[in-house]
Amino acid sequence: MIQQAPVMRICISCKKTFDRKNLLKITKDHKQGIMFQKGMGRSAYICKTKKCFSDSKIKKKLQKALKTSLKPQFIDIFEQEIASYNDYSN
Numbered sequence: 376m377i378q379q380a381p382v383m384r385i386c387i388s389c390k391k392t393f394d395r396k397n398l399l400k401i402t403k404d405h406k407q408g409i410m411f412q413k414g415m416g417r418s419a420y421i422c423k424t425k426k427c428f429s430d431s432k433i434k435k436k437l438q439k440a441l442k443t444s445l446k447p448q449f450i451d452i453f454e455q456e457i458a459s460y461n462d463y464s465n
């Protein structure tokens with residue numbers, strides 16, 4: 376069996392490189408707007424650490440990375456999404 380090389384992406388908060396499957400992907404979908412872990416379009420990645428999730432500038436960084444303005448409701452949805460990663464330690 377050939378092990379497939381992991382796809383590496385950079386966290387927009389800490390700028391460290393991670394295996395893509397360990398990151399939360401936020402995509403500005405062409406048709407459906409902002410989506411998590413799916414969608415087609417410009418994407419940004421955040422590593423699943425409290426430090427990056429609770430970054431006070433995360434919204435600004437995302438807006439810059441996605442080249443879009445995020446609605447205030449986005450943060451609510453974002454926080455719900457983060458809550459589902461509570462079991463991730465480190």
Ligand SMILES: [Zn+2]
Pocket residue numbers: 386387388389390391421422423424427
């Ligand atoms: Zn990070």
